[in-house]
Amino acid sequence: MGQSLRVLLIDDDPADSVLIQEAFSLLEQPCTLMVLNSGAAGLAHLISLEHLAPDVVLLDLKMPEPDGFMVLAALKAHPQLQALPIVVFTISTSDEDMRRAYALRANAYVVKDLAFETLCQQVRSLVKFWSLARTVPCPSQSPH
Template sequence: MTRPLRILLVDDSPMDRQLAETAFDLLDQPCTFQTADSGQDALWMLMTPAAVIPDVILLDINMPGMTGFELLSVLKTHPNLSVIPVVMLTTSSRDADITRAYTLHASAYLIKSIDFQHFLCQLKKLLEFWSQARSTTWPQMISV
C-alpha cells in the first residue's frame, strides 16, 4: 500500500490554515497535512536534518516577511528542495501573479474558491492528481 500523500501548506492566515485543515479532515483521501505560518518557518521545517519532505507544497502568495514568490524562488534555486512540486494556492486571479508564479517554476496555480464546498472539491482533485503524479521513490531520491 502506498503511504499517504504528504502536504505542507504555507499560509500566514490562521483562519485559512484552519479552513484547509478542516477541509482535508473531511476528505476521504489518505494524506498527512502540515502547516507553516511563514516562508521562513517553512524553510526551517524543510531544512532541518530530520525534515519530513512533503510530496507537494501549497503556497500562499501574500504573506508578510517572505512572500510566497520569494519562498518559491528560494525553493527552486535550492539543489535539493527544487524538485518539490509547489502549487500556488491563493485568492489572486491577477494575470501578473499567475505569470510570475509560472516564471518562478510553480507546478500549478490554484485560485481558492470562497465557497467551502467548491474549495473541498478543489482540494479533492488536487489530492487525487498529486497522489497519482508523485514518484514512487520520493523523497528518498533527495537528501537535504
C-alpha cells in the same frame, strides 16, 4: 493507493488555514497535512532536511516577508528541493502574479475558492492528482 500523501500548507491567514484544514479532514483517502503560518517557518522547515520532505507544498503568495514568491524562488534554487512540487494556492486572481509564479517554476497555480464546498472540491482534486503524480524524492531524504 498505498502511502498517505504528505502535504505542507504554508499560509499566514488563520481563517484560510482553518478552512483548508477542515477540507482536508473530510477527505476519504489518507493524507497528512502539516500547516506552517509563515514563509520563514516554511523555508526553515524545508531547508532543515531533518525530516522527510512533503510530497507537495501548497503555498500562499500574499504573506509578510518572505512572501510566497520569495519562498518559491528559494525552494526552486535549492539543489535538494528544486524538484519538490509547489502549488501556489492563493486568493490572487492577478494574471501578473500567475505569470510570475510560473516564471519562478511553480508546478501549478490554483485560486482558492473560500466557498467551503468548492474549496473541498479543490482539495479533493489536488490530493487526487498529487497522489497519482510521480515525483522525484529529495536526495538526502530517502527513507532508508
